[in-house]
Structure formats: C-alpha cells, structure tokens
Amino acid sequence: MAIIEVKDLTKIYGNGDNAVRALDSINLSIEEGKFVAVMGPSGCGKSTLLHLIGGLDRPTSGSVMIEGKDIAKMKDDQLTELRRRKMGFIFQFFNLIPVLNAAENAALPLILDGVKQERAKARAMEWLQKNQLGDRSTHRPDELSGGQQQRVAIARAMISNPLIILADEPTGNLDTRSGDEIASVLRSLVSDWGRTVLMVTHDPRIAAYADRIIFLKDGKIVDDTLMSSDAPENARRLKEKVESL
Amino acid sequence: MTVRHSLLGLLAQQPRYGYELRAAFTALAGGSDNWNVTPAQIYTTLNRMLESGLVEIEPSDNGSTSEKRKFHITPAGLEEFNRWLLTDVRDEPQQDAFYLKLMLSRHLDFVDTSRLIQIQRNGLYRDLHRITQAREKLDQRTDLARIMIMDKAIMHLEADLRWLDMVESRLDEVVKQPPPEVCLRPRGRPQKNSPGSDRQ
Numbered sequence: 190m191a192i193i194e195v196k197d198l199t200k201i202y203g204n205g206d207n208a209v210r211a212l213d214s215i216n217l218s219i220e221e222g223k224f225v226a227v228m229g230p231s232g233c234g235k236s237t238l239l240h241l242i243g244g245l246d247r248p249t250s251g252s253v254m255i256e257g258k259d260i261a262k263m264k265d266d267q268l269t270e271l272r273r274r275k276m277g278f279i280f281q282f283f284n285l286i287p288v289l290n291a292a293e294n295a296a297l298p299l300i301l302d303g304v305k306q307e308r309a310k311a312r313a314m315e316w317l318q319k320n321q322l323g324d325r326s327t328h329r330p331d332e333l334s335g336g337q338q339q340r341v342a343i344a345r346a347m348i349s350n351p352l353i354i355l356a357d358e359p360t361g362n363l364d365t366r367s368g369d370e371i372a373s374v375l376r377s378l379v380s381d382w383g384r385t386v387l388m389v390t391h392d393p394r395i396a397a398y399a400d401r402i403i404f405l406k407d408g409k410i411v412d413d414t415l416m417s418s419d420a421p422e423n424a425r426r427l428k429e430k431v432e433s434l
Numbered sequence: 435m436t437v438r439h440s441l442l443g444l445l446a447q448q449p450r451y452g453y454e455l456r457a458a459f460t461a462l463a464g465g466s467d468n469w470n471v472t473p474a475q476i477y478t479t480l481n482r483m484l485e486s487g488l489v490e491i492e493p494s495d496n497g498s499t500s501e502k503r504k505f506h507i508t509p510a511g512l513e514e515f516n517r518w519l520l521t522d523v524r525d526e527p528q529q530d531a532f533y534l535k536l537m538l539s540r541h542l543d544f545v546d547t548s549r550l551i552q553i554q555r556n557g558l559y560r561d562l563h564r565i566t567q568a569r570e571k572l573d574q575r576t577d578l579a580r581i582m583i584m585d586k587a588i589m590h591l592e593a594d595l596r597w598l599d600m601v602e603s604r605l606d607e608v609v610k611q612p613p614p615e616v617c618l619r620p621r622g623r624p625q626k627n628s629p630g631s632d633r634q
Binding site: 230373376393394396397398399402404411412414416417 | 552555556559560562563564565566570588591592595596599603
C-alpha cells in the first residue's frame, strides 16, 4: 500500500475573478521507503502540494490519504496528532528557536509532547550524533553554520520517529557543499532508516539524490520519472505516422 | 587522439608492458565504466606509434605479442606528448544532438516537442542520479581525484538541465520561429541546362 495517496487534489486560493488554481486535480501515489523530489517553476504548486500532504493547509477538493486515512476529513486536533506522530518537517530557513541550543531545539517536539526533559534531550543527542553534531549540542543556532543548523532541524524532525519527512527547499539557503551534505543526510534517512522523504526543490543537483522526480507545472503533474528505469516512449503517434506513409 | 597521447604520457612516466598500459589508462580515466578502451584499441595505437617512431620496444624484452612487449617513449614521442599537453582542450558545445532533434521536431506534426524535452530531461536526471549515487560512495580523503571528474560531470548535467528548462519556458516562441534559411548554391561548376545553372 502506498503511504501517501493523493486523489483529485485541487487547491484554489481566493474566489471569483481573483481565484488562483494552485493545484488542479492532482493524482499521486508514493510508496513507503522512497525518496521523492517535486520540481517545477516557481508558482507551479509544489509547495502547496507539500503543505496539503503535511496537513499544514486544507484542500479545496479531493483527498490526501496518509496510511489509508483521509487527512482532509480529519478534525484539527486529529490532524495535529497525526502531524506530531507521523511527520517531520524541514524548511528552507531551518526555523530553529534562536534562544535554545542545538539539543534543546532538537528535543522541542518531544518536550511539547510532554516527554520529560532528560529523556527528550537524550533522544535529541542521539539524532544530533547521527548527524555528526554531537560536539555542537550546546551551541545556539547563531553559533552554527547554515548546514549545521539544517542538520539540527533534521534531528528535530526525526526525534518523534516520523514515517514521512516533508522537506520544502531544504537546501535553498545553503551553499553547494552544505546542500550536498543535507541531501546526503536525507538520502540516508531513506536508505538507512527506511523513512519516506518528499522534498520540494528547484535544484537539479539536489533532486538527483531522489529515487523519483515529479514535475509540476501550472498546478498539474506534467512528468513523473523513476531514476532507475527507462522513460516510456510516445509510440502511438509514431505508429499513426508510419501507417499514414 | 586522447587515448594515444595519454598512453604516451604513461610511457613518459616509465616504460610499461602493453597489458600494463591498458590497466593504467583505465585507472587514469576513472574506471572501465567511465571510459572503456578495448585491448585491440590499445595495441593498434601502440603499433601505429611504433611505426611513427614515438615509442620503441625495450631491446631486452622482444616478446612476440604487443601484450608481452615492454614499451618506452622516444624523444620524438616526448616532444609530441608535450605539444599535446600544452594545447588547450576544447569541446564543441554548439554541436548538440538534442538541439538537432528539437529543431527537426518543430516542423513535424507527429512529434510532440515538449515530450522530447521531457525524455531528454529524464535521461539527464538519471545520469545525474547515477553519478551522484556513485560519488556518495567515494571517500573525500582518498578518492578526491575521482570526485573531481564526477563533479565536472554533475556540473555539466546541471547546466544542461537548466538550459532545457529555459528552452521549455520559451518553447512556444521557439516553435514559431521560421525554419533556418537554407543555402542551396550548387557546388562546383554549374551543369548546362540544369535548373540551378543560372544561379550565381
């Protein structure tokens, strides 16, 4: 079963003459344990898609099934619960809390969830160490490089043991080298930890780490490519031409 | 020509047997997946270089086949190698097979030009993915030389992908462009009474 199943998903912002169709009847199925990139020109709807799948926004119509449950039909508290338990979010600007150190930032989701400080921090340290940040745990965000801050954000996303990681331009604010590092960490969340990663990016270099790339344009999927197999060829039109000769 | 001069360069380092040269070239070029030369190519090249006096066979080691013969470079070979080494390398970015496909497809009604772009993009992404995966497995400390050539390939693929995005975003305009002007001036002396004979 697909872990994420999107059916006829449409999102319209505004109404009347000002209505903008950000997503237009999207259908999409994502298998568990895959690294999927979403690409497309700005304004194509890729962030909207990520937000709807993450339950950060509600669709105008259609459904988003996470492990077979339609999140569009969930009440707010159910949705919050699902986001906390099943999903981890990574953003372009890291969204770390400036006055908290790396360990406290990474531990935050557990602390908000009522887990005791000590236990939460121990879990945070585990994920910081996995991200080669064990020796930076007492540094505040302004004492860390962009790449390090994003790795703290990944530790924070992973601490509640989510099945799905949603990343919105995770390397958009980083130099090439740090971007590669972050993409490599995301890759290992899939390859070594069996998580499902859905990542929006405009950077081909970063998208190349994924198993599959979905291309959006004007709110529609225009192409969907598996990195390991051959592209289907448009044979029908050629056949018609051959027959007409 | 690159293989030939690389073999000269390897011989400029030290005399080598034919079979050693193939292995050394393969290692130099980043593995046989990256650049595969057949033994036949190596030995044909070596024999030609023997004929033109760029390499010689070690007198003490005159085996019957190229494989078992040990080669060393001659002064002429060293000069040729140095000349090649000090010449800048150019490729031909304006001779592009995909560009030709794109231009041909504009005026063929059975081809969907935007589909061509997608197919090309998929192929480039698959290459990019394959190289990125291979690069991930290498060690920054010991494999830096190989990482460098992979970085070059990655950067070129990135550029190709960005170019495709640009073409795609302007495809409507591109498709409407008139076909390139064709110059049909006959070559050589015009034939008498042929339709083109009155042209300049």
